[in-house]
Amino acid sequence: MIKCNVTACGTISSSAEEKQSKDGEKFISFGMIVPLLGKDGTAKEVWVTVSAPGNKETAASYSAGRKVTVNGVMYIRKHDGNIYLNLRTDSNIEVNESTTNDRLEGSMEFRGKVSKKGIKELKDKKGKDFQSFAAFSSDKEGENREFTWVSFVNFSPIHEDYFAAEKYVEVHGDLQLGIFKGELQIECKVKSIAAWDLNKTTDANGTAQTAQS
Structure with a gap:
């Protein structure tokens, strides 16, 4: 979603x-x-x-x-x-x-799965740590399932078991729509990351540090 x-x-x-x-x-x-x-x-x-x-x-x-x-x-x-x-x-x-x-x-409120590449640990020009990752949300029409990818940047790095490759997460942040080579790019500047429990439909509004994995 x-x-x-x-x-x-x-x-x-x-x-x-x-x-x-x-x-x-x-x-x-x-x-x-x-x-x-x-x-x-x-x-x-x-x-x-x-x-x-x-x-x-x-x-x-x-x-x-x-x-x-x-x-x-x-x-x-x-x-x-x-x-x-x-x-x-x-x-x-x-x-x-x-x-x-x-x-x-x-x-943006996003629920989906982190890519197989996982979380990249990076530094900006001033030497400050930040993270980037890609994740997808899936939509099902009949028997067909399609995937919408979002690129995320997180300037408040976290290190939790649920925040890793192929984990399900709920992310809240600022929507940033961009264009690259004439194609729409969906991006998000992260404000909070939580584990997404697929068995629950209610919003997880906690930050990564307080969420239940």
């Missing part, structure tokens, strides 16, 4: 439409583009699917070409090899001037 609390500002790419949930509740949905620039100079337009409370009347306010800011919960999933960003908001959607800066930023 990759769940993010975000603020997204971008341009509506497909006008809002009224839809209906399985429970019969009406809501609106539209597509939004947020352009991102990578450190290597390459760029990519990231597509975000937005859903919000509303109906045909409110949908008319969100037509293609308008710039808007949306605050809400965004899930990152992979399907058929493509990464999807699905943003749900219960707040008012702000219509902006066309000159408003594009952005997609916020916090």
